[in-house]
Amino acid sequence: MVRIGIDLGATNIAVGVVTDDGTILHKVEAPTLASRPWQPVVADMIALTRRALSEAGFTLDDLRSIGVGVPGTAIGGVVVFCTNLGWHDVPLERTFREAIDKPLYIDNDANVAGLAEAMAGVSAGAPNSVFLTLGTGLGGGIIINKRIYTGAHGVGGELGHLTFIADGEMCTCGKRGCLERYASATGMIRQGGEAIRTHPHSALAKAAGQDPANLTAKLIVDQARAGDPTAMMVFDRYVHYLAQGINSIISFIDPDMIVLGGGVSKAGAFLLDAVRLALTNYIFFRTLPYASIELASLGNDAGIIGAAMLGE
Ligand SMILES: [Zn+2]
Structure with a gap:
């Protein structure tokens, strides 16, 4: 038996055939074209599912379940809210099962990525972990005993808010x-914009052509790494905001591990070392062991793998 994992993004739909242990056997992709109504988008997801299965040499009889990671909130088979896709109350499970009658599970993309890391990635050895995507926003996924925890009403884990x-x-x-306004890539870029206005002669300001619109998290990190004091100030402040947020999470639920994913995490050891060091300023029970901070290891495949792992 195999599973289907669907990573529904604002830009692309990626569908993978996945084994029970989280290995992707085959993958197909198509643009989401998110300005369309939801019906043709779901029709494409269904068509891609059929195509991925048949190209991998399987039939619907081999299919155990289908999981979908969405950039929004899903409750009871309905995508309640998905800002980037313009979706409200989309009956995804019902629509999908009218075409392919298999168990269908839906969850938020950060939860799904966190589950993927917990099943097949960096947090595989950690029963309890918290995943943070540091991107345009800040997504959170809480994994307890290898299951996504979303609380009593399905809306927990929104750590960015x-x-x-x-x-x-x-x-x-x-x-x-x-927290998202300060500890996401967007937060770092906003701080960078203020910094280049007050430090117009800095290497960061020159690299951005004096225009905050040219700033990216990567540019700021690269300039900080190269030793520009202004970029370093922005990066350092960002790291402290993130460490303070992580400290709150540790105080709440004391997980085994906190996993950093998303665009900013591409800064790698430069980010990881700085966050680990900054965290020592805030941690409360500092003489006791506390969560290890690690980088996500599955990259873009986490969306497919985690979706496939939903529901069982
Ligand atoms: Zn908010």
């Missing part, structure tokens, strides 16, 4: 001061 600074920066969610 923990209130971090009272009455702070406006967030896309409509609240102020969410």
Whole structure:
């Protein structure tokens, strides 16, 4: 028996045939074309599922289950909210099962990536872990005893929207001061924009052509790594925000491991060493062991693998 894992992103739909132990046997992709209504997008997901199975030499009889990771919130087979796709209350499970009648599981993409790392990646040896995607936003996935934990009402684990600074920066969610505004790539870029205005002669400002619109997290990290004091200041502040957020998570649930994924995590050991060091300033029970901080290891495949692992 094999499983299907579907990584539904705002840009691409990736569908993989996956074994029970999390190995991808075959993968197909197509653009999401997210400006379309949801019906043709789901029709493409169904067609890609059939294609991936047949190209890998399997039939529907070999298929155990289908899992879908969505960039939003899903409850009871319905995608309640998916900002980047413009989806509201999309009956994904019902629609899918009308075409392919197999168990279908849906979860948030950060939860799914966290599950993938816990089943087949860096946190495979850790029963309890928290996954953080450091990208445009900050996604969180809480894994307890190798299962995604989303709380009593299915909306837990939204760690990016923990209130971090009272009455702070406006967030896309409509609240102020969410952790995401400070510890995502977007947060780093905003801090970088302020820094190049006050330090126009810095290497960072020159590399960005004095225009904050040219800043990326990678540019800031590269300039910090090269020794530019302004970039280093921005990076250092970012690291401290992230470490403070991680400290809150550790104080809440004391996981075995915290896994950093998403675009900013591509900074690798430069980020990891800095976060581990900064965390020592904040950790409460500092004489006791606490969560190890590690980098995600599965990359883009985490979306497919984790989706395939949903539901059992
Ligand atoms: Zn928010």
